[in-house]
Amino acid sequence: MNTIPPFDLSEQFRTIGAEINQAVLEVLASGRYIGGANVENFEQQLAAYIGVSDCVACNSGTDALYLALRALNIGAGDEVITTPFTFVATGETVSQAGATPVFVDIDLSTFNLNLEQIEAAITPKTKAIIPVHLFGQPVDMTRLMAIAQAHHLFVIEDCAQATGAEWAGQKVGSIGQIGCFSFYPTKNLGACGDGGAVTTNDPEIAATLRMLRDHGRRGGYYHEAFGVNSRLDAVQAVILQIKLRYLDEWNQQRRKVVDRYHQLLSSILGIVLPQAPTGGKGVWNQYTIRVTDRELGEISLRDPLRVTRRDRVRTQLQSKGVNSMIYYPLPLHLQPIYKSLGYQVGQLPESDRAAREVLSLPMFPELSIAQQDQVVYSLKDCLT
Template sequence: MNTIPPFDLSDQYKLIGEEINQAVLGVLASGRYIGGAIVETFEQQLADYVGVSECVACNSGTDALYLALRALKIGAGDEVITTPFTFVATGETASAVGATPVFVDIDPQTFNLDLRQIEAAITPRTKAIIPVHLFGQPVDMTRLMAIAHAHRLTVIEDCAQATGAEWAGQKVGSIGQIGCFSFYPTKNLGACGDGGAVTTNDPKIAATLRMLRDHGRRSGYYHEEFGVNSRLDAIQAAILRIKLRYLDGWNDQRRVIADRYHQLLKSIPSVVIPQETPNGRSVWNQYTVRIVEDSSQSESGKLLRDRVRTQLQSKGVTSMVYYPLPLHLQPIYKSLGYQPGQLPVSDRAAHEVLSLPMFPELSIEQQDQVVYGLKDCLG
């Protein structure tokens, strides 16, 4: 019995490995490893793909968020509304610029921000909202932008898990004032290392982003602000240029796999399948179900989800938990004073979510092994 990983890049490399190798060798032969035409071409190609005029590449999705906040001059004394059910970088970057993250609970169907609760969280100190298109599922951006416009707030889209996702026919990263992307290898568009990018239609913001990513300078050794070293290297840009050509096809394959998961899992007791919103087009970076426990399944000291995960591993299926502890309950945010139960949907999701193997090359046989293994665990 072969073990199925949560994500596997080996088949993808077999498909495009020769193209990747030639691109990397071309960069090495050029002698230009930082910046240059390859990085600039990738930036323009990604801008065109997302549907914006400007793209500024950087060295991670985390830096994309940090640079976006810096470019908008968000800092000490400001508040940023976001979700607690996300990777730490979403809240961490707000804290890094001196702002205070304000966590709003999530919708139980999509795992995204519950937009019904946002307005109650807005104060005179609120400067921005960071919606996270979690697991590749787009936030209702029509409704969110209406709220932001009414309160004169900036929207920074966290698109780290959602490159290629759409809301009402528009790519995420082109709807808010700024979009932030990650090219971590497990993302839909993944590099062979770290990488990130910021998208916008505002050339002034783009110019500030380019300055900040390069030690706060526009040229030479004259520094206007305290910046950072966050430049995407040319090898990663060359790799991403190739992968961008395949992205839509890979996202379509993910959608086919997600549809099959829907059909195979919908009748399994204790499994709640994820829902796609009518105006949204998810790219299924993760296929995350809920393992719902009732009193007859309770076992002292261990969640049903965790017991199922252990049993799945014994059946050759590796699953993941994104995320076992929401940000508002993390030790780093103890000073904010959030208590268990204050954001109940996020708290419950952390106890129930289980991400099943999801990658474009997942075979029918592998998917059957996942599904039948899950059925056995819950039978």
């Protein structure tokens, strides 16, 4: 029995390893490891790819979000509307900036923000919206930008899982005032370590971002603000330059994997397949199904951490050599760090349900037909 990982970086490295090795050795020989031409070249290349005037590289996707909030002067007394069904960094950075996250439920078909509920969450304290293009599927940015503009709100796109995704022919990260990217290794465009970037079409925002990422200074030892140390190193920059050249090809391979998953899984009862929103072009960082649970109801409202049918299926899959992931088992509004905000189980029911039903199957561009067959047949066995 072959074991299939959720994501396999070794296959990717076998393809481009020689290029990466040469580029990294050149950086090491240069003695220039922080900043410099390699980082600047990557910033220019990513800006051109996304379709913006400016890109500011930083240490991580989390830092990208934090720097974006700081650059827009969002802090104490402000509210930021976002989704509870995401990685903690989306809400965590809002809190770290001094503002308060306001969680709005999701659309269960796409796992993205339910745009029908945003306006009801807007108050005089609301300053921004952070849509998350979750699992590589773009939010309806046409509608979201119309809401934001009507209420004079900033839009910070969380593109951590969606590099290369598009809405209405425009790359995510180029539509709101700011786009935030993560280059964590498992992302569509992943570094060999941590990394992130912020994109914008506003040169003043870009200048502020550059200042904040380097201890609040524009040069020398004169500091205008309390900044952070968040710099992308040159080794990661040259690796990302190489990988950026392959990104569209890899994303297209992901779509082929998804098409086959859809074909093989469409007739199976007891699961709900992920949907791509009409008007967008996704990049499928994850292929996340829902394992429906007939037992969900009042008992689960009292105990959101109870073992679900999804949990049992995942355990059975693992015994068959298929490793899957749960993104995310507990939504942000129910996390211990946000207990003070007063959210209750059942208040955001679609997010609660998603957390108990989602299961991300193995997904990477190099996933073979044989591996995919093993995933599908194993899943069928677990569901019967």
